[in-house]
Amino acid sequence: MKRTGYAGAVRSEQIGQTITLKGWVARRRDLGGLIFIDLRDREGIMQLVVNPELASKEVLATAESLRSEFVIEVTGTVLARAQANDKLATGQVELEVTDLTVLNVAKTTPFEIKDDLEASDDTRMRYRYLDLRRPEMLSNFKLRHNVIKAIRHYLDDLDFIDVETPILTKSTPEGARDYLVPSRISEGHFYALPQSPQIIKQLLMNAGFDRYYQIVKCFRDEDLRGDRQPEFTQVDLETSFLDEQEIQDLTEGLIAKVMKETKNIDVTLPFPRMTYDDAMNQYGSDKPDTRFEMLLTDVSTIVKKADFKVFSEAPVVKAIVAKNAADAYSRKDIDKLTDYAKQFGAKGLAWVKFVGHEFSGPIAKFLPEIADELADTLALTDKDLVLFVADELDVANATLGALRSRIAKEQDLIDQNQFNFLWVIDWPMFEWSEEEGRYTSAHHPFTLPTTESAHELEGDLAKVRAVAYDIVLNGYELGGGSLRINHKDLQERMLKALGFTAEAANDQFGFLLEAMDYGFPPHGGLALGLDRFVMLLAGKDNIREVIAFPKNNKATDPMTQAPSLVSDQQLTELNLKIGK
């Protein structure tokens, strides 16, 4: 029999109809002589009833054989339920079974198929097809599809052209580690999987495509954590002849459409703009979570007046105030915060509690002369906890930024229903890499420097500013973009500033430099992290929840056991040997 519709979509308008459903047995109960079966399919669950007095012997026998996760085909009549179940969308009706066939049987599953899951991450991934049967997971993927659909409709309507760029590309040393693919034909040569189609999309602008987009897989061979996977998906776009404001406007429209169509939320446009410096100084982060306050305050000039060397000799002293948290944090709790602070390079964490208009805590004795000024500047009220970091500015910012987020979580200060988008603008072009002992690109080497600061490419690299913009949502970097360099001389200066010899620049980026000889238009664009965006919309904190078949922290798929050993013949064909 053909299915007439989804089990989860049957409604009371269908009462009296004969319908055929196909799906999985979520539960079977034998109750008062009747057999009740919860039938699950993509759209939900519907109750089936087998009544021994009405059903055939065969149907009854089949019903009695059913166990969880059997696949069945069932035909029957839609009836009104005596007792409606308001928890189910199908709760007004049930199906009186007249025909029943088992399409496939099932062993006992390693975990029960329900949202409230008790299974390790690796078990979930090993039996991903069972994990994905859980309604919560399916709904994440419906959401993901709807996000993609909204994005595509928006960009299609604006005449963007969806162009597929290669996955087998050239390895470049800038940026993260590449995944390599050995060539069988060119001995000793390798393709690389793209970390992003950055240069290729720029070349599409050079080709006059004018507006390009792609929802595209990108790859980075880096160590993994909650919001990182070896392969991830990017909403990638590029335009010619637009300025940064126009690109930001476009992006805001895109996000507004996604929010409306998937969450029915009207976001306010334009999004707030915050400079990179303000973000670092006030939030201690280049991706500030603005759903709560607790801003960083520079108290250097005040505390310098106190007789406390740690403060008076530090380059800067900054503070955050955990409102009304004095009672919540014991000394032991604060010790934990101190340990946490040290992960961000701080040498220690100073603190006071402000209770009954009095400061208390180990350093309170140093503060009497400045107590009023401090309380005033920090707008303290009763039972506030104040945390200080005295250090280099970047350490103080990073440490207090991290503490700010941690305390907000611990104190439950965050409204989980809020979606706070903002732009972080006015980025530095370079950041100092302690590891490499040199300046590296804060974004990438193709970012346009501001006209005012470009001369510093041959001067103080710390002073070069980029025409770059990141979009931030709830403390996550949702994406970033920039205007790009389209003149060969400027691109060559940029690569030189990054330490490339002319030869190395040509070897790696010669094709881009050459392309700039032939009328490369002004252009710019943006990329959004799709996995992260969907994760946040789904209210999750790990992108695995919105990736159908993710890898674990060892970049392994516990289901297929990829990566795996390959045959000697395969290695021989690639002219490869394993070993140092």
Added chain:
Amino acid sequence: MKRTGYAGAVRSEQIGQTITLKGWVARRRDLGGLIFIDLRDREGIMQLVVNPELASKEVLATAESLRSEFVIEVTGTVLARAQANDKLATGQVELEVTDLTVLNVAKTTPFEIKDDLEASDDTRMRYRYLDLRRPEMLSNFKLRHNVIKAIRHYLDDLDFIDVETPILTKSTPEGARDYLVPSRISEGHFYALPQSPQIIKQLLMNAGFDRYYQIVKCFRDEDLRGDRQPEFTQVDLETSFLDEQEIQDLTEGLIAKVMKETKNIDVTLPFPRMTYDDAMNQYGSDKPDTRFEMLLTDVSTIVKKADFKVFSEAPVVKAIVAKNAADAYSRKDIDKLTDYAKQFGAKGLAWVKFVGHEFSGPIAKFLPEIADELADTLALTDKDLVLFVADELDVANATLGALRSRIAKEQDLIDQNQFNFLWVIDWPMFEWSEEEGRYTSAHHPFTLPTTESAHELEGDLAKVRAVAYDIVLNGYELGGGSLRINHKDLQERMLKALGFTAEAANDQFGFLLEAMDYGFPPHGGLALGLDRFVMLLAGKDNIREVIAFPKNNKATDPMTQAPSLVSDQQLTELNLKIGK
């Protein structure tokens, strides 16, 4: 200044307006004291006029400096043209320039940017961004985008869920050669790039997704030719609980929508169905081009009566008739056809011409007794050329099928505006591989055998039939699909029939077999080759014309020089050595 619109989109309704355009100089001509500039952008070309008597000195000087492919920004007033140019969509208007800025200069390009191109394939790929500037190429990619858009809208409306499957997957030995990706974390282990997401999409059916689709990159490390590339794009879909007819119906609806929305063609549904055996016997191909006749005729019983050993001792003798082609093919031409025939395994090619009701040619002397019957059976008319192959059935079919296509092209028998879709059904499950000396899957090892023939898995594998269907367009395999195996025992029997030991089956496909323990639903699907489909819609004969950055026949990108050498550090991190 902001651009007000595309140059190629200006129309006579805008006469009198001041507009700003940005684009490329396609051509500059100085004529009668005026400077005419053809400005090109994504939407087409518009004529600009700089009148020395009206333009400022600066504008004039800039205009005089312009060369082909300079990028310019221009503002001016839209005027009616004195002499309209009917070849251009903007031919009714021209722009009188008041402001002109050069945004970027250009060297002389290695080839002229025009549709009628003279450049080698490698030059085109080396300067792909220039090749893509040609209106013809851009229009191929707009077409590609529109095809994708139509497909997505169709499947979205039918509640298919777009799910991204992994690119870093497990290597499997069945099928073509895998591209491998060495793992940095698991020494000596490799991912493989997917040849198709076949098993993964089946697991999505096991997960209850019910209807899946994806427009997805697939990879095969095979030798290349016109319609093959190392990476290609597949429209991949899978459904649960549908039978083959329903899946074919769905697919026809999809194709009808694409044809309507991109070519404004109403295709007739349903598409014709042809069995595999009929396709081979009548067209000599499993992907018959039905835009022309010239069917294969089995003349064995007739020619056996002739006193000609080559015919009477052959397993089968088949013929095709090239209508009215007797004059067109000299002996020398037919020698060429004979050489061609030998590529398909034929030992030779016999032929006769039928002129004035007489047979002529080397074997005509053997035919007198059967001349009338032969002429009758082959429905010969004056000046027909008849080609015979006497051989094993499969050789005769393949050879005559190839000759049929070649002659149709040479004789210009094909209506290029016709799009003939058909289904080839009733496939054999296995095909004999001379190379491997065993039966291999005609489609893949997950294809469902027909109920009637499944018992031959332990008998004569040549007799097992598959519930499989290929969709064919104009002699190309556009795609193929099947119902799949969803029961573990049957899947195990299939793998055994293919020569897998139980251990090898488990090693390679254990995760799929295990998944079949947990209520795997009946399912089936299909995959369409997107590149090939767009190529045919664009009227091209090489998929490179519809792939933005293709590889050449050595799987190399002449632009980026990928694949390339990588650093020792990269190899060390992967624990790899180059060399036997």
